Amino acid sequence: MRIPNDLILRTTTNLIAFILLAFSIYLFLAGHSSPGGGFVGGLMTSAAFVLMYMAYGFDTVRKIIPINFRLFIPIGLSIALLTGLGSFVFNQPFLSQTFAYFHLPVFGEKELATALLFDLGVYITVIGVTMTIILSIAEDRE
Amino acid sequence: MLLIVLLPLIFAFFIPFINKRKEKIHTGYFVLAIPLVIFIYFARHLGTDFEPITQHFAWIPSLHISFDFYLDGLSLLFVLLISGIGSLVTLYSIFYLDKSERLGHFYIYLLMFMSAMLGVVLSDNVFVLYTFWELTSISSFLLIGYWHFNERSRYGALKSMLITVIGGLSMLGGFILLSNITGTTSIQGILSESEMILNHSYLPLIMGLLILGAFTKSAQFPFHIWLPDAMEAPTPVSAYLHSATMVKAGIYLVARMSPLFHGYDWFFIVVGGIGILTLCWASFLAIKQTDLKGILAFSTISQLGMIMTMLGIGTEVAVFAAMFHILNHATFKGSLFMIAGIIDHETGTRDIRKLGGLMTLLPISATLAFFGTFSMAGVPLPFLNGFYSKELFFESTLHGSEYSASFAMFIQHILPWLAVFGSIFTFIYSMYFVFGVFRGKAKIEQLPKKPHEAPIGMLISPIVLIIGVIVIGLFPTIVNSPLLAHAAYAVSGVHEEHHIAYWHGLDAKFLMSLAVVGIGTVLFMTKKKWETLYQKLPTRWTFNRLYDQFVTKIEPFSATITKGYMTGSLRLYTQLIVVAMFIVSIFTLVTSDGFAFLTADPSEIKISELLVAVMMVVAAIGTIVARNNVAAILILGVVGYGLSILFVIYRAPDLALTQLVIETITVALFLLCFYHLPKMKPKQDTVRTKLLNAAISIGFGTLLTLVAISSHSSKWFPSISEYFIETSHTLGGGDNVVNVILVDMRGLDTLFEITVLGIAALGIYSLIKIRRNKEVD
Numbered sequence: 001m002r003i004p005n006d007l008i009l010r011t012t013t014n015l016i017a018f019i020l021l022a023f024s025i026y027l028f029l030a031g032h033s034s035p036g037g038g039f040v041g042g043l044m045t046s047a048a049f050v051l052m053y054m055a056y057g058f059d060t061v062r063k064i065i066p067i068n069f070r071l072f073i074p075i076g077l078s079i080a081l082l083t084g085l086g087s088f089v090f091n092q093p094f095l096s097q098t099f100a101y102f103h104l105p106v107f108g109e110k111e112l113a114t115a116l117l118f119d120l121g122v123y124i125t126v127i128g129v130t131m132t133i134i135l136s137i138a139e140d141r142e
Numbered sequence: 143m144l145l146i147v148l149l150p151l152i153f154a155f156f157i158p159f160i161n162k163r164k165e166k167i168h169t170g171y172f173v174l175a176i177p178l179v180i181f182i183y184f185a186r187h188l189g190t191d192f193e194p195i196t197q198h199f200a201w202i203p204s205l206h207i208s209f210d211f212y213l214d215g216l217s218l219l220f221v222l223l224i225s226g227i228g229s230l231v232t233l234y235s236i237f238y239l240d241k242s243e244r245l246g247h248f249y250i251y252l253l254m255f256m257s258a259m260l261g262v263v264l265s266d267n268v269f270v271l272y273t274f275w276e277l278t279s280i281s282s283f284l285l286i287g288y289w290h291f292n293e294r295s296r297y298g299a300l301k302s303m304l305i306t307v308i309g310g311l312s313m314l315g316g317f318i319l320l321s322n323i324t325g326t327t328s329i330q331g332i333l334s335e336s337e338m339i340l341n342h343s344y345l346p347l348i349m350g351l352l353i354l355g356a357f358t359k360s361a362q363f364p365f366h367i368w369l370p371d372a373m374e375a376p377t378p379v380s381a382y383l384h385s386a387t388m389v390k391a392g393i394y395l396v397a398r399m400s401p402l403f404h405g406y407d408w409f410f411i412v413v414g415g416i417g418i419l420t421l422c423w424a425s426f427l428a429i430k431q432t433d434l435k436g437i438l439a440f441s442t443i444s445q446l447g448m449i450m451t452m453l454g455i456g457t458e459v460a461v462f463a464a465m466f467h468i469l470n471h472a473t474f475k476g477s478l479f480m481i482a483g484i485i486d487h488e489t490g491t492r493d494i495r496k497l498g499g500l501m502t503l504l505p506i507s508a509t510l511a512f513f514g515t516f517s518m519a520g521v522p523l524p525f526l527n528g529f530y531s532k533e534l535f536f537e538s539t540l541h542g543s544e545y546s547a548s549f550a551m552f553i554q555h556i557l558p559w560l561a562v563f564g565s566i567f568t569f570i571y572s573m574y575f576v577f578g579v580f581r582g583k584a585k586i587e588q589l590p591k592k593p594h595e596a597p598i599g600m601l602i603s604p605i606v607l608i609i610g611v612i613v614i615g616l617f618p619t620i621v622n623s624p625l626l627a628h629a630a631y632a633v634s635g636v637h638e639e640h641h642i643a644y645w646h647g648l649d650a651k652f653l654m655s656l657a658v659v660g661i662g663t664v665l666f667m668t669k670k671k672w673e674t675l676y677q678k679l680p681t682r683w684t685f686n687r688l689y690d691q692f693v694t695k696i697e698p699f700s701a702t703i704t705k706g707y708m709t710g711s712l713r714l715y716t717q718l719i720v721v722a723m724f725i726v727s728i729f730t731l732v733t734s735d736g737f738a739f740l741t742a743d744p745s746e747i748k749i750s751e752l753l754v755a756v757m758m759v760v761a762a763i764g765t766i767v768a769r770n771n772v773a774a775i776l777i778l779g780v781v782g783y784g785l786s787i788l789f790v791i792y793r794a795p796d797l798a799l800t801q802l803v804i805e806t807i808t809v810a811l812f813l814l815c816f817y818h819l820p821k822m823k824p825k826q827d828t829v830r831t832k833l834l835n836a837a838i839s840i841g842f843g844t845l846l847t848l849v850a851i852s853s854h855s856s857k858w859f860p861s862i863s864e865y866f867i868e869t870s871h872t873l874g875g876g877d878n879v880v881n882v883i884l885v886d887m888r889g890l891d892t893l894f895e896i897t898v899l900g901i902a903a904l905g906i907y908s909l910i911k912i913r914r915n916k917e918v919d
Contacts, residue, residue, distance in 0.1 A: 037884065119885050
């Protein structure tokens with residue numbers, strides 16, 4: 001497919017995609033205490049990728065980001081499942097979450113929760129799902 | 143006794159090994175030992191000082207189902223018939239069935255039947271009795287369909303199966319009711335609770351169910367139609383099952399249960415009335431038959447009707463006569479079937495119109511047939527046992543019990559007349575049988591085979607039976623006290639040794655016998671003159687036709703019903719589902735007083751909410767009336783965005799965010815799909831369809847609104863959400879309560895929801911990528 005010369009779209013994409021990615025990571029990390037979370041974060045990340053695909057075409061983006069998004073689905077599900085199974089190590093029921101406060105070098109006193117790991121699973125799965133669906137339909141040439 | 147009952151079944155397992163050598167020795171010789179052993183085992187019990195024997199073998203003790211065997215006079219009479227005639231039939235079948243037939247199958251079925259029949263008459267447990275009862279139906283089905291390549295055989299087998307199984311199931315219903323009411327599964331136990339059953343409100347139902355089972359098995363009117371078609375079975379089978387044993391299982395059941403219903407008017411009306419009707423109708427129809435076995439089949443039906451009548455009358459004389467006739471009928475009818483088989487075997491046809499003048503060609507068979515038919519006709523000669531039981535039958539019709547019900551009295555009055563009427567026709571078909579086959583002009587050139595006398599082995603069994611006829615005829619008292627008195631005692635509960643004698647003086651019953659012979663002879667001589675009567679019989683409304691119509695029509699009928707609602711139209715299915723939900727919900731709401739409209743604490747309606755709601759309503763209506771698919775999708779998007787605005791107003795930021803993104807993706811995907819779809823023609827619905835759809839959707843919408851309002855108005859418990867809000871920070875370590883619930887408190891839901899998403903994505907991927915070439919399929 002011949003890609004038309006969309007200079008304005010591509011230039012703005014260069015900016016907006018990173019803003020979107022940054023925002024999505026914010027949504028994901030802030031989810032535990034403010035609106036957001038793995039689900040919306042994942043959707044937003046996919047939106048950034050989709051924008052790149054739209055601006056630069058499939059071949060180019062695949063060269064820049066050589067990721068097979070389908071693999072995200074099992075990876076994300078495994079992470080979510082393993083965090084659940086992890087609670088067995090501490091002799092707790094399945095999917096027990098906990099949290100603690102740590103003093104980190106740059107960020108100072110911060111709360112870290114195991115729920116974030118579970119959310120990471122959700123986040124990765126959602127990216128995988130969205131990208132798989134959109135790319136499969138978009139690449140269908142028959 | 144368990145071993146002796148199951149002996150034939152156990153032996154059946156060895157038949158395949160024996161049958162391998164059938165070319166050398168006929169398999170039947172090995173089988174012959176089994177019924178002989180059983181006969182000898184039970185014959186030991188014969189005698190005047192016989193006492194009932196009970197034996198118990200546990201099967202399913204928790205359900206009170208056990209192999210309880212009870213051997214009293216009635217059972218003894220039947221087991222002797224089953225094993226005795228079984229031996230003779232096995233002997234006969236050795237000469238009747240060629241070695242090229244599938245002998246293994248035949249003898250396995252026959253042994254199966256023998257076990258089942260012994261089980262029926264010996265069981266004291268109702269459920270074990272039912273088990274064996276159905277086993278007789280199944281083995282009879284297999285035996286009738288023995289020549290399964292023959293279409294008529296398959297038809298007959300199916301017909302007998304359907305009718306007897308319907309009866310069997312109804313009998314099971316009766317048994318279940320009986321054991322529930324009395325609290326016991328033992329027949330003797332149930333019989334001892336006769337008072338309780340007679341006063342129970344279920345009495346007519348129980349009697350009806352049991353009698354239906356007995357009538358279908360014993361081929362009583364109008365369930366007699368299966369028996370003539372069962373004549374497609376090999377003749378030994380017809381002789382054994384369809385004259386001597388299985389068709390008497392119904393008789394056995396009625397006899398066994400009659401102490402229960404003794405003195406109940408309707409028992410006499412149903413059993414006696416239907417019995418005499420069967421006797422008359424079947425003996426009348428027997429003359430119409432042209433097939434030898436057809437005549438014998440209708441004859442069997444009418445004789446069974448006669449026994450049933452006597453059981454219905456239920457006086458001591460009648461019960462004694464019934465027991466006597468069970469024995470007599472088994473002897474002469476068994477031999478007549480065997481003779482019919484010999485004629486078929488030796489001439490190649492059973493059509494009475496082609497036969498005639500065989501007396502000189504088959505002299506032994508002719509002699510045997512003479513004794514058999516004359517005994518069946520009840521001709522007053524002192525060496526024919528049929529005469530004695532017929533005379534006792536006349537006697538019992540004359541002296542019945544006194545009944546209070548007028549209908550019972552009416553039947554009581556016409557009973558002797560009907561008995562004479564039926565007996566006249568019995569006489570005519572008996573003469574028709576013997577004279578039609580053996581007298582007249584021989585038409586040898588028309589016969590498929592050149593007739594000659596049967597081999598001696600084939601003749602042994604009928605000879606033995608006819609000797610039985612003559613011996614009982616000459617010395618009727620020899621079976622009296624050792625066997626019949628015990629059998630009659632088991633049914634009527636009265637010890638009476640009835641005196642059987644040839645000459646009682648010139649009383650009413652003897653005059654009835656003379657009338658039968660006199661009028662019968664006249665009618666037989668003038669048969670050609672009145673035979674045209676049979677052509678005037680209706681052919682349109684017969685029970686056979688009814689059965690055929692039922693069997694052939696029921697399948698298209700159910701297909702019509704199924705096709706009526708299983709049209710394949712998804713729209714119709716949705717309509718049915720929605721309407722069903724509507725009806726059930728409204729019904730529940732109305733009956734459970736579910737409507738509740740509390741207007742106590744509705745929150746204030748803000749102008750912004752109202753605006754959004756109006757926008758959504760307009761968009762929703764727009765979606766319905768939109769003519770263009772793409773337009774409809776876009777307008778539907780408005781509803782979705784409106785919803786996310788509502789989420790914002792109602793302070794659900796997570797929901798609003800998610801709803802916004804998801805709505806965008808959905809609309810985009812929709813557009814993508816419809817872009818590729820062929821342009822659809824607008825559906826041309828009639829006004830009626832549109833109105834119907836509108837009515838259904840408005841109704842369902844109203845219902846859901848009502849349910850929502852009612853459930854909102856009736857809050858019975860405080861919400862759990864307070865707990866989440868309080869503990870979100872302390873337990874979950876987060877301030878976003880929604881997120882804490884999703885990943886922490888109810889993480890399992892989320893785990894499976896992302897699994898659902900993963901499966902959906904992989905499904906879409908495989909749908910699109912994996913394509914089989916159409917030509918390959």
